[in-house]
Amino acid sequence: LPSEFIDARKVLQVIEQNGFEAYFVGGSVRDTLLNLPIHDVDMATSAYPAEIKKFFKRTIDTGIEHGTVTVMFDHKGFEITTFRTESGYQDFRRPDKVTFIRSLKEDLKRRDFTINAFAMKENGEVIDLFNGMEDLQHHLIRAVGDANQRFNEDALRMMRAVRFGSQLNFKIEEKTFAAIKANCQLLKKIAIERINVEFIKMMLGISPSQGLQEILGTDLFEYVPFFNQYLSELKHLANLDLSNHLTNEIQVWSLLAFELNLKQSQIRKMMKLWKCSNKMTENVLQVVKGIKMLQNKQIVSLFIYQIGLNNLLNANHVMEIYGLNQGEEELENAFNSLPIKQKAELNVNGGSLIKAGFKPGPQLGKVLNDLELMVINGEVENDQITLINKAKELANEN
Ligand code: ATP
Numbered sequence: 219l220p221s222e223f224i225d226a227r228k229v230l231q232v233i234e235q236n237g238f239e240a241y242f243v244g245g246s247v248r249d250t251l252l253n254l255p256i257h258d259v260d261m262a263t264s265a266y267p268a269e270i271k272k273f274f275k276r277t278i279d280t281g282i283e284h285g286t287v288t289v290m291f292d293h294k295g296f297e298i299t300t301f302r303t304e305s306g307y308q309d310f311r312r313p314d315k316v317t318f319i320r321s322l323k324e325d326l327k328r329r330d331f332t333i334n335a336f337a338m339k340e341n342g343e344v345i346d347l348f349n350g351m352e353d354l355q356h357h358l359i360r361a362v363g364d365a366n367q368r369f370n371e372d373a374l375r376m377m378r379a380v381r382f383g384s385q386l387n388f389k390i391e392e393k394t395f396a397a398i399k400a401n402c403q404l405l406k407k408i409a410i411e412r413i414n415v416e417f418i419k420m421m422l423g424i425s426p427s428q429g430l431q432e433i434l435g436t437d438l439f440e441y442v443p444f445f446n447q448y449l450s451e452l453k454h455l456a457n458l459d460l461s462n463h464l465t466n467e468i469q470v471w472s473l474l475a476f477e478l479n480l481k482q483s484q485i486r487k488m489m490k491l492w493k494c495s496n497k498m499t500e501n502v503l504q505v506v507k508g509i510k511m512l513q514n515k516q517i518v519s520l521f522i523y524q525i526g527l528n529n530l531l532n533a534n535h536v537m538e539i540y541g542l543n544q545g546e547e548e549l550e551n552a553f554n555s556l557p558i559k560q561k562a563e564l565n566v567n568g569g570s571l572i573k574a575g576f577k578p579g580p581q582l583g584k585v586l587n588d589l590e591l592m593v594i595n596g597e598v599e600n601d602q603i604t605l606i607n608k609a610k611e612l613a614n615e616n
């Protein structure tokens with residue numbers, strides 16, 4: 219058993235000693251069977267929250283209405299959720315009602331895909347009620363039960379199918395795929411923020427090209443923000459070898475902006491529709507600038523100053539896809555040899571110029587900007603006396 223399970227086992231054992239069932243469930247079991255590193259350890263139990271709270275000295279009501287309690291054990295927290303069924307789903311997302319139950323099978327039945335519906339006992343014994351093991355071996359994402367019905371209950375599962383497909387490099391099983399295609403319009407019911415999370419996880423998986431092809435092949439792309447006008451561009455993107463190039467969300471949006479050939483205003487529009495933060499958008503605008511610079515195969519001091527080292531390296535990661543990247547060290551050196559890395563490093567500021575006799579006002583701001591540019595371009599030394607003299611010169615010219 220992976221080390222993450224060692225402490226958690228004791229929690230399962232305590233619950234069993236009290237006469238109830240308790241298991242590891244969800245992604246951690248799947249990833250253990252695939253020999254992949256695990257993120258969070260989810261546990262499920264037949265004991266109701268009130269019962270769990272009796273078995274342990276310290277507990278926290280983390281999501282008590284959904285049956286989730288955090289148990290404190292050996293100074294660590296463990297989330298444990300009571301077996302439950304979900305019903306309602308009148309809005310194609312999130313159930314109207316959860317009901318606590320005693321049956322493991324009923325709990326596993328509500329889970330999305332067979333490979334996510336394993337349970338594992340504290341001794342490592344795997345319970346596989348939906349042939350998940352076979353799908354694991356055949357590298358398939360298959361809905362638990364009737365795919366059509368499952369996507370009608372919760373349309374986000376369609377994006378999750380594509381996401382797990384890319385993360386694991388698994389294919390979506392035929393009937394599951396057909397059901398996505400038949401129900402793709404239900405994605406309209408899902409909050410963009412949740413679609414965004416799955417989309418980014420997909421793009422950062424090991425097979426994003428496959429994921430994109432599935433988003434296109436199932437017609438899901440028509441129901442995600444912004445993309446429906448860009449079919450041919452997305453097809454082109456889906457045919458690139460994207461594996462192992464993208465390492466963060468900034469790079470994902472920057473690649474899209476570049477491939478869709480978007481102007482600044484369109485980049486802003488895309489990112490607004492996808493509900494990205496302003497910070498993310500500003501980063502992407504800089505990275506796209508960096509991409510264009512690398513595409514022209516020249517390094518411009520002013521650009522690398524404006525773009526910043528992080529986003530320059532992000533741009534370089536994206537350009538790796540096209541073989542147009544530069545050595546990281548080369549870029550780091552170029553950045554590090556800039557005379558200044560940010561405006562605060564300029565050896566004059568408003569205050570020092572006013573002391574030297576300048577009047578406050580917009581003129582002063584313009585002089586400072588000009589000095590900054592000249593220092594970056596290596597036209598003037600970043601030295602206070604030199605800069606003040608230059609400032610006087612500039613003021614006289616105007
Ligand atoms: P990750 O490694 O990304 O955390 P995960 O499989 O743990 O993958 P989670 O989103 O953390 O995915 O969900 C935990 C488990 O809860 C899933 O494995 C699945 O059994 C179940 N689950 C989560 N979301 C849904 C959903 N929308 N519909 C049905 N079951 C779901």
Ligand code: MG
Nearest residue numbers: 244245257258
């Ligand atoms: Mg998880």
